[in-house]
Amino acid sequence: MENFDYYNPTRLINGKGKEKEIGTILSEDGISAVLILYGKNHIQKSGLLDETIKLLEENNIRYTLFGGVSSNPVLSHAQAAVIHAKKNKVNAILAIGGGSVVDEGKAIAVATKMDCEVWDLYTKTKAVGALPLYVILTLSATASEMNSGTVLTNEQTKEKFSFSSVHAFPKVSIVAPELTYSVPSNYFIYSAVDALSHVLEVYLTAETLPNIQKRFIENIILTVMETTERISADPKDYDARAEFSLAATWALNSLSTLGVKKYSFPNHMIEHSLSALYNVPHGAGLAVVIPAWMKWGEKKYRENLERLANNIFQLSTSLEAIVALENWFKKIGAPTRLADLLIDKNDIEKIADNAYLTSRRWRMTEIYSQKVITDILQLA
């Protein structure tokens, strides 16, 4: 077991109709004015925004709206939100949406409190404080609702960077599984791939994995796969939605890596470039990159791939595991080739250059050369 230092103060609420408690929760915390951050007009159509506003009004909480967060949140939008938050003198951020909204919410919460440039937080300035961030989650995938990380894309430089800070933990995250019923099926599939990838990357790249973590991760993989199939069959399967949400949170809130020795996220690193360059949904990009990466690393990760074959798919060889996972992606309707994303193979070198730069900037534990990234993408 490697040493670890775990701290996660986010209060995670999961349950039927729990989004209706937001007014009381903010009020009990002494919040008097919030910026409501959201994405597209989905929460307007569903009535969730109106309902939330009513709850705030009932609790005498002033609010200001700021919509338009994109599925790969961008710097310019976050900058504008910070200006808006300061102008309206809010003392909390309320993010309503999926991981993108939460990620951008973290940046806004920190930059507003610190009165600093947003991009500096992703490149050089240490976060030292933040407005409290509250979340109503409408799509489970990234675990951003219960971790301290945030990813943002600088549209001008085409860089997708991240930072992590104890100040970036949401104070309270409300997961109301029924809110996820209306997620379009393709976005739900991408979210499943994303949640799966968070533990799969650790499971396959870890130098040593204590038994407790081996089983912890297998549990997440199996739960995501089982519940994804149940939800695909019946989008209103409440228990499957609730269980999927818990699995997605556990997949990247640090629990799965406690005591794990040397792991990395090469697929995320490569995928971030696809998102930054082509604005493809993160989960869709991952479904394309992961099987290609596994084929490329079949020898290197053979032992761990065999464990995956045995314990998840009841198969035996590494090659069988790769085929089984790729087939499962196809089965749920995820893309598995660059062509499925309408990305031209002549672009591969450009993507590889971007990914190499990004991985250096992110100080990844393992950095792949442009050559390696090109080889992997050729397999996609």
Next chain:
Amino acid sequence: MENFDYYNPTRLINGKGKEKEIGTILSEDGISAVLILYGKNHIQKSGLLDETIKLLEENNIRYTLFGGVSSNPVLSHAQAAVIHAKKNKVNAILAIGGGSVVDEGKAIAVATKMDCEVWDLYTKTKAVGALPLYVILTLSATASEMNSGTVLTNEQTKEKFSFSSVHAFPKVSIVAPELTYSVPSNYFIYSAVDALSHVLEVYLTAETLPNIQKRFIENIILTVMETTERISADPKDYDARAEFSLAATWALNSLSTLGVKKYSFPNHMIEHSLSALYNVPHGAGLAVVIPAWMKWGEKKYRENLERLANNIFQLSTSLEAIVALENWFKKIGAPTRLADLLIDKNDIEKIADNAYLTSRRWRMTEIYSQKVITDILQLA
């Protein structure tokens, strides 16, 4: 999935030599004076107390010592500690020891801050604040290092009561697995039974258990069993110690019950009376009560016992599961009969009366009558 509301702000540090960071940690938190709470003179002999004092002195932190916490912590000792803490104007409690010391530390931290009677917290007064509590754990078992519960025995009334509060979470808990090398083997065995029982009771009594929790709990059970055997074979197996500690913490820090419907802790309820009346170690009492309770409830819990048989012991029937668990307790050297604890069977009714009273006072979700408790204890 049942609704849940999870919040656990304890910072959990686990690693080699991490106890040496206590001075820096307290200093960074602005602590200037602590009461060091501990049990027997074990930490004096081992040098841990002297080492800790040296670290405090290096960081200009004033300290006062308060030893003598017993393995079932008692009210009079906690009361005296509160007087001592107030007299010495400490602004934090540092508990060094196992679950008993942590449990008593929670009571002291709250009662000192609130300036209230200790026993009132266990019977009628709501905790509304606490001095920060720091922990150096020398024995993993109860998960008290990362939960909000505390159990204390009133020696005069022979009552063993508990309370739980967000104010009772330790601020920081340091688990340094090497410190557990010197735990006497019988106490280590009791700790293994205790950790196991926390998840076993949920696993067997739950009305519904989502798959993610079924597997989460099976992981804890398997990890505790595997690492207990490794540690019994080699008390200095660092990885086994570290993994055991993580499993013990996960067994009762709320993770294993998120979304679980209707579960109870009948064995703990009965065992608390054994501890209160005969001062037997908690884990030893549990090893005696659990197999008897399983025999009594073989029909009632048949389906869950069969799951235990299948997934833990690779057996099929409920009776086989009961025998397998009892044999495992015997194998590791735990007592399995009241006679092993030198408790006379003529005392059974007295124990049943005490347990019935306690379960009513604890407002257990399921209360057994004296008759049922007597029946169970007859089987022990």
